[in-house]
Amino acid sequence: MLESNPRPGPFSDDLSASPEMPEPARDTRLIEVQSKSGSTGFACEPGETILHAGLRQGVTLPYECATGTCGSCRAKVGSGEVAVDWDEAPGHSRVKRERGEILMCQTRPLTDCVVRVPANVSVGFPRHALPQHFGGRLDVIRRLTPDVIHFELSLSQPISFDAGQFVLLRVAGLEGMRAYSMVSYGRNVRTLQLVVKRKPGGGFGNWLFEEAREGLFIDVFGPLGRATFHPDEDHNLLMIAGGSGVAGMMSILERATQEDYFRSHRGYVFFGVRKLVDCFYLEEFSRYVRAAHGNLEVTIALSDEDCGETCHAQYPEVQLAFGMVHEVCARAMEGRYDNVMSYIAGPPPMVDGALRTLIVGARATPDRIRYDKFG
Incomplete structure (x- = not known):
């Protein structure tokens, strides 16, 4: 049964207005x-x-x-x-x-x-901030490739989140909410940076490419997600991403760089795209590698193109390899899984392939793998 009851978090032109749930009503x-x-x-x-x-x-x-x-x-x-x-x-x-x-x-x-609920349910998130409702204003829309857009939201109140978390977005006129990981990292910030890769039938992606304009309002709920990075866990980092799944990895890299984490830890990033022209965030990758004391490797896996080069011509800090991203990762990481925490994000088939690589090939245990699978 459906009803037309308005959803929480109504927008106003004043972003300082409270976006939280309304005062308790009789029909709570x-x-x-x-x-x-x-x-x-x-x-x-x-x-x-x-x-x-x-x-x-x-x-x-x-x-x-x-x-x-x-x-x-x-x-x-x-x-x-x-x-x-x-x-x-x-x-x-x-x-x-x-x-x-x-x-x-x-x-x-x-x-x-x-x-x-067929699970154990308790009260209290020991690691993460409680999610809340926010009003968001679309402030930046920047196309990175023909089918990838970077966009930024200004929030009605500050948010704190862990590197690797995501938020849910709702746009008037579209059914359901969409989950997108933050590209950025911060505590008590009022701006979120996110990225969307357009795919056939993707309602939010189509809206962003065809109808969205700066100044429009979006309902935001978060932060959510447990595929997060915490420096005190003291692991080397392995990140495997496809498409816009790279967003959470960028957030992890940003926090690790802020903390100078790679001074004493190793990091390995494998980012899968079809062709070199489909790659984005190359300048950011290069900046992270340069700041990592030689302890961070970034490899772009090209599934549909063998360009014959081992490094990017314009960004030599970034390595190139031909093949599916989980296969490229398996070849490069053989014998290098010591004290590794693995992060995976991207299309479900890519996530499944990476999981097989880690569980079967690397004999990784579930407590050392964190992933998001957004369909």
Whole structure:
């Protein structure tokens, strides 16, 4: 059942206005989550999804993409009535809707509800800031390649996030929200830098390329994601990315550079694109390599073009290799996995290939792999 209840975080031309949830109203709903670890309760504001309400209050509900694509936030309604925001969300293929199963990221309660979650659920994020709703204004739109755009959002209030996290974006007129990792890194900042690679049928990408203009407003929720970098963990870093999945890797590189992390640690970046003309952020890669005391290697993997060169002509700090990015990584990293934490982001087939490389070839354990798979 769908309804036209307005969503949280309305925009105004004044970005100093509070973007947080409205004051508790009479139709605030109480959610009880029954999980493997017991029962937890929280309030859900009008127009808010169950997943967003729980996460912003520190409840560790399961999720991965938080946009209706992956199906990781599956739950079953034990009692109460709910409405589905995006009925065609791809993740619905993984739930049995006739048995009352839902995607929490797409479901709003119409009454107080009890939901059952097949996972351990607790309260408190030990590493990450609690996600919140923000108003965002589109301030910069810069095309990097024919199908890649870098864009920047000014937020209604400061945000802190960990390197590797993402936010959800909603544009009026488009179904659902989209997840994009920050390219930048910062604490208490009011600007987010993000990147989008256009793909067939991509609603937000098409909007950004064809209709978006500076000054428009976007609903923002975050930060989210657990594929994060923390210097105190004291690992060498391996990053494997495809397309706009490189965003989170740029954020990790930015924080590592700010912390002078590569003075005492090694870093390896493998970025997969089809052809050399499809590559972007080359100037930034070069800057990170130059600041890394010889301890950072960046390799562009060209899947559809063998240019015959081992280094980029204009940016010699950046290496080039022919092949799928996970295959290039496997060849280059043989015997070099000591004390490595691996980060993977990109299209699902690329992520699956990189996971196989690390688990089968490098014998990496799950606690040493962090990834985002955005479909």
